[in-house]
Amino acid sequence: MVKLQGTQTKSDSRSRSRTAGALGTSMVAVLTLLGLLAPTPDAVSQEEPNRHGIFIDTIDVSLINIEVVAVDDDGQPVTDLTRDDFEVFVDGKPVEITNFFAVQNGDRIESENVGGAGTTDLPPVEPILESQRAPEEQRYIVLYIDNGNIAPNHRKRVFDDLREHLERLTGPADRVMVVAQDGEITIEQPFTSDETLILEAIARQEKIATRGNMLALEPRLVQRQIEEGQAPPGGDAVGAGTSPDLGSGPLARPTYPEDARRTYSAVTSYAQGSMAAGRRTLVALSRFTGSLAGLPGRKAIVYVSDGLELAPGEYLFRVWDYKYSTIANEIVGISNIDNEIDRYRLRNEFQNVIAQANANRVAFYTIEGGSRAPGAISAETSTPIVDSLARVADGERQESLRSLAYDTGGTALLNSAGVELLLAQLERDFSNYYSLGYPSPSEGDGKYHRVEVKIDRPGVKARFLEGYRDKSPDERMMDQTLATLLHDVGDNPLEVKVEIGEESPAKGSNTFVVPVMVKIPMSKLVLIPQDNAHLGRLSIFIAVADAKGRLSEPQKIDVPVRIPNEQLLSAMSQTAGYAARVQMRPGEQKLAVGVRDELAAVDSTLNLSIQVGGG
Numbered sequence: 001m002v003k004l005q006g007t008q009t010k011s012d013s014r015s016r017s018r019t020a021g022a023l024g025t026s027m028v029a030v031l032t033l034l035g036l037l038a039p040t041p042d043a044v045s046q047e048e049p050n051r052h053g054i055f056i057d058t059i060d061v062s063l064i065n066i067e068v069v070a071v072d073d074d075g076q077p078v079t080d081l082t083r084d085d086f087e088v089f090v091d092g093k094p095v096e097i098t099n100f101f102a103v104q105n106g107d108r109i110e111s112e113n114v115g116g117a118g119t120t121d122l123p124p125v126e127p128i129l130e131s132q133r134a135p136e137e138q139r140y141i142v143l144y145i146d147n148g149n150i151a152p153n154h155r156k157r158v159f160d161d162l163r164e165h166l167e168r169l170t171g172p173a174d175r176v177m178v179v180a181q182d183g184e185i186t187i188e189q190p191f192t193s194d195e196t197l198i199l200e201a202i203a204r205q206e207k208i209a210t211r212g213n214m215l216a217l218e219p220r221l222v223q224r225q226i227e228e229g230q231a232p233p234g235g236d237a238v239g240a241g242t243s244p245d246l247g248s249g250p251l252a253r254p255t256y257p258e259d260a261r262r263t264y265s266a267v268t269s270y271a272q273g274s275m276a277a278g279r280r281t282l283v284a285l286s287r288f289t290g291s292l293a294g295l296p297g298r299k300a301i302v303y304v305s306d307g308l309e310l311a312p313g314e315y316l317f318r319v320w321d322y323k324y325s326t327i328a329n330e331i332v333g334i335s336n337i338d339n340e341i342d343r344y345r346l347r348n349e350f351q352n353v354i355a356q357a358n359a360n361r362v363a364f365y366t367i368e369g370g371s372r373a374p375g376a377i378s379a380e381t382s383t384p385i386v387d388s389l390a391r392v393a394d395g396e397r398q399e400s401l402r403s404l405a406y407d408t409g410g411t412a413l414l415n416s417a418g419v420e421l422l423l424a425q426l427e428r429d430f431s432n433y434y435s436l437g438y439p440s441p442s443e444g445d446g447k448y449h450r451v452e453v454k455i456d457r458p459g460v461k462a463r464f465l466e467g468y469r470d471k472s473p474d475e476r477m478m479d480q481t482l483a484t485l486l487h488d489v490g491d492n493p494l495e496v497k498v499e500i501g502e503e504s505p506a507k508g509s510n511t512f513v514v515p516v517m518v519k520i521p522m523s524k525l526v527l528i529p530q531d532n533a534h535l536g537r538l539s540i541f542i543a544v545a546d547a548k549g550r551l552s553e554p555q556k557i558d559v560p561v562r563i564p565n566e567q568l569l570s571a572m573s574q575t576a577g578y579a580a581r582v583q584m585r586p587g588e589q590k591l592a593v594g595v596r597d598e599l600a601a602v603d604s605t606l607n608l609s610i611q612v613g614g615g
Helices: 013-019 152-164 195-206 212-228 256-291 314-324 328-332 337-342 347-359 384-406 419-431 473-487 565-571
Strands: 002-004 007-009 063-071 086-090 093-095 099-104 107-110 139-146 174-182 184-192 298-305 362-368 433-439 448-455 461-463 467-469 497-500 512-521 528-530 533-546 555-564 575-584 587-597 602-612
Touching (some): 063 086, 063 448, 139 195, 139 256, 152 195, 152 419, 174 256, 184 195, 212 314, 256 314, 256 328, 256 347, 256 473, 298 384, 298 419, 314 337, 347 384, 347 448, 347 467, 362 384, 362 419, 419 433, 448 461, 473 533, 473 555, 473 587, 473 602, 497 587, 497 602, 512 533, 512 587, 533 565, 533 575, 555 565, 555 575
Parallel strands (some): 002 575, 139 174, 139 298, 298 362
Antiparallel strands (some): 007 555, 063 433, 063 461, 086 093, 086 448, 099 107, 448 467, 512 575, 528 533, 533 555, 533 587, 587 602
């Protein structure tokens, strides 16, 4: 076996701020990666890159693919467009479309066969086996239930609809995951195409209590306090206590100053708590979306929620201000209620979710469970202004779902419409679209780039991801390694194998050192002749997760390969090996390994489970 040594490289912090604890967890393993084998004539030392550099300019051309759904005025797919019908602009500048194909009824149609039919009357989608699809055409769908932002009765209605129309979600070529969030994210069912497992996951979720009713109750209790408080002279009535009642007797005095202070404190307390909960929801959603980055093909999150409160407490602030604005500055030092509302807005966190989805090619399809409009406590306290403010608050929740969908290339189902409509749209979008590819104009600069697609045909509309982050090859490989770790996906064209050695207790900690041997057939590598040797270059990535979902950061090891010319023929029948030591906690662990042949620009990922410490 050809023995390799390598140099460990720190992961790119620019991308790993997202990945560390991608599901809201912390690092579980400290990786100590060592070239354990002594140098031999066919093994290169850490100084080899300087003494035996590969003086061939290798260019990693990143091809950016944009999936475009084209529909007519009736929302039906338009299937007869050609490459010449599209224009793509990146950051406002046109780019040349070098790769083009269409997918019609789930079948890939190459560019020379597109454009002849000219019809939007499509027959039913024919099932395609997942094994028949190219990686870039595979379909991953996540059913994401936001238990912290949906009422139980609304969730039950959605679940009933999902059970009835589940086949829309789970074609044989799709892999579906069920995820629930209420503070923390729980992967209820990993990716599968088995409808029985998905139904069981939905049934388990249905038995879990949610905070939805409590979230609706708390603001109503605060609103009742405002309604029952005494209004100041010149203040507007919101409910009871419409005018100052001085009572009787020489010591009688109004209560509205204290009522204003007390109720304002209740409003700010609610806004602070709601903002903290909303931020946790959005940060977790952003991190989960980022964990899908390494999956190939098309990805969608079916997000089930009553909507997000992106301006926590705004409705209550405005109800309070309507009643106490004439004394607000005097009593609580507030001259402009809009400034107070802006303190609690979550627009940046929300935009981060959208940017993360676009950067990682994830489209949101949002389902509104139902209305959570606040409104007056009773008919007696109902006023036009309260009802108007309630409608605005409900509309803003809907707008969060609409924006999350349309800004990521998906669509939204609002006003308690049947779930079948959205699932049918998702099925059409995944089965009928155009793929437009162009060389990256920014060469993996790690920055976010805006995309615009224009179709040169009247009456045809386009839906697409409106931006992406152009990742470096290392970042993309780290994403793929994490996707293999978290979601059990991967491809292994390099025929990499991983062997686990005998563990030993680590000194001074309750952890174990686990030897890991990464093996690659030499015949799978590209080697370049130079002087008296053939040279190659590998990058190896290793990441670990425990049974609780806690992650380590992917670690990169640069591994140069040097084979003397006289040993080349015999080396081609051998296996190259790289030894690493990984420090892990006891218990069940999952290890993911990614290997990239830098000269061939070919990569492999695989994972395996390990029981550490004999537990």
